Amino acid sequence: MANCYCCKQSCNVLVPDPRKLRYDQDSFIGRYMELFQLTNPKYLFYLPGSYKTARQIINTIEVDGYRPCKTSDSEIWNAKSTYDSVYGKTGRKVPVLARPVYYAPFKTLLFFGMIRFNRDPKHIVLMQVLNQAFNINVVRHQRNPPAQPTAAQLLAAFLVGSVTSSATAVYLRNYLKKQCASRMALGMVPFVAVAAAHLLSTPFLRAQEMFEGKPIFDCCGTKLGVSRNVSHKSTSLDVICNICKVAPPLLLTPYVMKRMRLNGTFCRYPWTRIGGPVACIFLSLVLLSPLVGAIFHQRRSIGFMRLENNLKCKASKEVYFGRPPQYVCYCAGPPLPF
Secondary structure, three states, rough: OOOEEOOOEEOOOOOOOOOOOOOOOHHHHHHHHHHHHHHHHHHHHOOOOHHHHHHHHHHHHHHEEEEEEOOOHHHHHHHHHHHHHHOOOOOOOOHHHHOOOHHHHHHHHHHHHHHOOOOOOHHHHHHHHHHHHHHHHHHHHOHHHHOOHHHHHHHHHHHHHHHHHHHHHHHHHHHHHOOOOOHHHHHHHHHHHHHHHHHHHHHHHOHHHHHOOOOOOOOOEEEEEEEEEHHHHHHHHHHHHHHHHHHHHHHHHHHOOOOOOOOOOHHOOHHHHHHHHHHHHHHHHHHHHHHHHHHOOOEEEEEEEHHHHHHHHHHHOOOOOOOOOEEEEOOOOOOOOO
């Protein structure tokens, strides 16, 4: 139940809670729609007044407890999506380069540069460094203070990711070139470089959780404590998830370019030399990357016996009186675009 903003009286309509997610995260479609709305490029064309209106609607519901007059549920959820595209999940206004709505356009330029300018080592290193800088900037502004990495951890993640991806890309391209590999194989080198960077830099970005532990809950939502074992498992799954998200644009685009080259599309339509790969990368980021990311649940479970011994003993005696559950749950946190 909620109050109407005009009459200040109770209305027989439930107001959607903007602090919760719109779609059911237990279903694959719900997770896909949440990730898709997070990076939906339609918000790029919204005027500044739309963001201001969306903020007013959200603040009216969260702070005042009133439902704006003549506002439907779909309008409230659209205001929430518009609000998140600017303010993210932190509630603070996010700089332009770190907003989720700008993820697809900027990543399209970065991935196109990796695939297109892959001959000169200087260009390879430049594109890999820019990609790591973009990722670090997103993490810095899209995480709340409890899980936000420190400046030293961000710098370490940037240096490790940049060096790893650059070295992997340069070495692997030179090796494949000596082996007379095809253009498609050379075009897939950026994926291996980005995957290697995620493999080593993600633990630095999750170092705060790995040191302090991650909160765990039972099926009823009762907090049982914090566990480092859970944070280690969560970090491993985050690495796999991030690598899978960049697979569609970086693996599909070289194949599409090969087919277009063999079909003579580049010769008949010279503009497709740039337009074709850019369109393929952009559509993959907007449509396919959320599809892959939706495979991974945000609410995950882990066996009770895999927790630390002190945590198992405390929960068994004080909470379950010798009858612990088989599994406990933890939240992976709000999804990041990359």
